[in-house]
Amino acid sequence: MMRAIATDDLRKTYPVVERPWWKPGKPLRAAPAVDGLSLRIPAGQVTGLLGLNGAGKTTTIRMLATLLRPTSGRATVDDLDLVKDAREVRRRINMIAGGERMVYTRLTGRENLWYFGQLYDVPKAQLKARIAELLALVGLEHAADQRVERYSKGMRQRLSIARGLINRPAYLLLDEPTLGLDAPIARDLRAVVADLARDGVGVLLTSHYLAEVEQLCADIYVIAAGRLVAQGTPAELTTMAERQHTVEVSLAAAVDDVDHAVETLAMRTGAQITTGVDDDLRPRYTLRHSADLAGELATTIVTAGGAIARLEVTPPTLEDAIIALADAARQPSAVAS
Amino acid sequence: MVTAWATLKRNWLVTRRAYPWSYFIGTLGPGIFTVVVALLSYRAIGGGRVSAWFGASSGTSDYLGYVTVGAAALMFTTRMVLWVAKAQITEQREGTLESQMLTPAMRLPYLLGVAAQAFITSILELCCLLGTALLLGVRLPVPDPVSFAAAILAAFVAVFGLSIPISAIMISAGEAHITQNTLFCVVGLLCGFTFPAALLPAPLTFLGELLPATAAMRVLRAATLHAAPIQQVTGDLLICLALGCLYAAVGLLVLPHAERRAITRGASA
Structure with missing residues (x-):
């Protein structure tokens, strides 16, 4: 037996009203929300499902x-x-x-x-202990006997999480589980999810908080318009989209030779260069390239007699990658990888 | 039956904490109004007598008893439908339909749990109506206990069965008011609650016979107004139970589709 949730060429279409029924032609059109999705969510791992709004994430989770x-x-x-x-x-499953x-x-x-x-x-003999355990897990012991209508938004969400774990699911489907939660509670929830995965639970996570996804997910599926556009680890996805590193350097003072040396470096490497001044009116160079040119740029500046006041490297992020992959999927020539 | 018991307990707690007074007044009011209007017309217009055709078509000359039993049965029907048929759409409105559908619990025990709580609450409310009718001077004979219990069971099965397809329609259409009020108009007109169904044109009488509440009404009247023994009401009892079960089966068959339609509407919206 394969211990996983697996989908094969999964599709879901919704009827969309195309024209009023009294006008000629078909009144309804089938709009695909999920279009041939093949996924594998193994036990004992957190798998991410990412995409922009309307990509089909919630429909996929609701089908699963x-x-x-x-x-x-x-x-x-x-x-x-x-x-x-x-x-x-x-x-075997539950959803939060x-x-x-x-x-x-x-x-x-x-x-x-x-x-x-x-x-x-849940067997009667175990239920009482299970409830106490879950209330402690989500930090609601003190409010256990209070009506939910008196709970805050965060407390209700925590109770909803406890509800999702009541049957000890083998697979947990999490659709934006930390939405609206305070940072410490969201952090605690992430720890719970990681522990569950370590204990053998298969978790499928959708979230707009990409730091959360990067922290938890071993494998990520990126979907756009209901189709799979990429799959891989967070690191693989980040490089897959070929986003650029941005290196920003501010000099202590302007030096003519540095100008020339940096322009030469940019021409040689094919990097995009922008010059200007920073907030403290110091000369500033910004280089964008698929490779990290920070070291080479620093050496060039120092060799040319410049003194670096500030250096900042912004690597490509998963968020950039998701946007790029989703944008690419919208192009007619896009091919799922 | 764990689901039925748990749902009964859940609904009991919720009702105790937030009793829907507006529904109660909305159904008790028309019940009392019906009895009062019948009483006034009986005394002021009819002079305390009923015509021969009423006796022939209803099988009784006790007009006030006839109307009171009918008003009580209509109130019972209305209340049960408001609880049972609206159970799923209420779950949807409160945002708990999905968490309900995620569980492996079956729909029949869930609805039986809702109906059991509705039954207890409705019986308590019926006592208010019957108490008011007694205060107004209406007198009912002591019923045969076996046929009275059978009549209550028949009424329960009839209204429970009728409520399930109505629940599917409500949740599928995403609205409750038009559906419930249409049903109340139809059963009020066709099932002989406040006047003999025999007075209706033949096609409407036929349609009325297709509703389990019509046979339930006959059993209830026979048991309460004529103290009929169980043997005399067996035929109507069986019709009522058969129709109630048929409606329940059809309802349970279509309910999962209706629930998915409701979820789909939410997902595609």
């Missing part, structure tokens, strides 16, 4: 959570078919979405977890 049926293609959880074996799949909903506001935190524990058939 059995909330939506694929239009075509196949998806399995530990070899169980997502459609045919939906009930068994639901025992950003925002504070998904819990009953007129029940207390403890009552919410008790109710969902019952729906998941």
Whole structure:
């Protein structure tokens, strides 16, 4: 048995009203939200699913959570078919979405977890201990017997996280789980997710906080318009998009020879160069190149008799890469890698 | 049955904390109004007597009893539909439909849990209506306990069955008010709650017979107004149970599709 969530050529289309029904022609058009997606989310690892808004991330997660049926293609959880074996799949998965909903506001935190524990058939003997464990995990012991309507947004989200773990899922689908959470709580959640993965849980994560994705994900899928455009580790994706390093140098004082030396370096390497002054009115050079030219630039300046007051290198980020990959996918000639 | 019990307990807690007074008044008001108007017309216009055609078509000359039982049954139907049929759309509005659908719990026990809590609450509310009717001078005979219990069961199955496809329609359409009010108009007109269904044109009588509430109404009246023994109501009881189960089966068949449609609408919006 393959311990993973796997999708093969998964598609989901939504009907879109093209024209009023009384006008000639087809009134509905099938708009693809997910278009032939093949993914593998193994157990014991956090896998990222990234893309710009409308890329199809939430639709993919909802299909994997059995909330939506694929239009075509196949998806399995530990070899169980997502459609045919939906009930068994639901025992093995859970989903946590950003925002504070998904819990009953007129029940207390403890009552919410008790109710969902019952729906998941958590054995009575274990449920009480499980609830206490989860309330401690998300830091809600003090508010366990308070009605959720009196909770803050962050508290509701933390309860929602506890709800998502009540059935000890083998796979956890996280759709923007830290949305609206304070930084310390988001950090704690990231630690929980990392621990879960270490304990063998397969996690699929979508997030707009790319630092979170870089920190947690071993493997990332990038999708645009429902199609896979790239896959790899955060480092691989960052280089895949061929974004440029930016080196910015400010001199202590202007030196004529430095001007000439830096321009020569730029011409030789093919780097883009911008000259100007910084906020303290010191001469400033900015070089952009796919390679990091910081060392070479510093040597050139010092050799030419200049004194460096400030040097800053901005490497290409995952965010740049995602935007670049998504932009590239929008071009007609784009090919999925 | 774990799901049914848990849902009953959940709804009980929620209702105790936020009892929907507006629904209660909205359904008790028309019930009392119906009894009061019937009482006034019976005394002031009818002079305390009913015409022969009413007796022939309803099978009783106890007009006030007839109307009170009908008003109580209509209130029971309305309240049960408001709880059971609206359960899923309420989950959707509160944002808990997805967390509900993520669980392996089946829909039937979930809805039975909702219905059980609705039944207990509705019976308590019915006591308010019947108490008011008694204060107004309406007198009902002591029913046969077995057929009365069977009639209550029949009414429960009928309204529960009817509520499930209505729930699917509500969640699929994404609205509740038009659907519920249309249903209330249809059952109020066709099922013989406040006047004998036999007075309706034949096609409407036929349509009324397709609704399980019509047979349930006959069983309830036979049990409460005529103290009929169980043998006398067996036919209507079976019709009512069969139709209730049929509606429930159809509803349970279409409900998952309706739920996915609701999720799809949310996803594509």
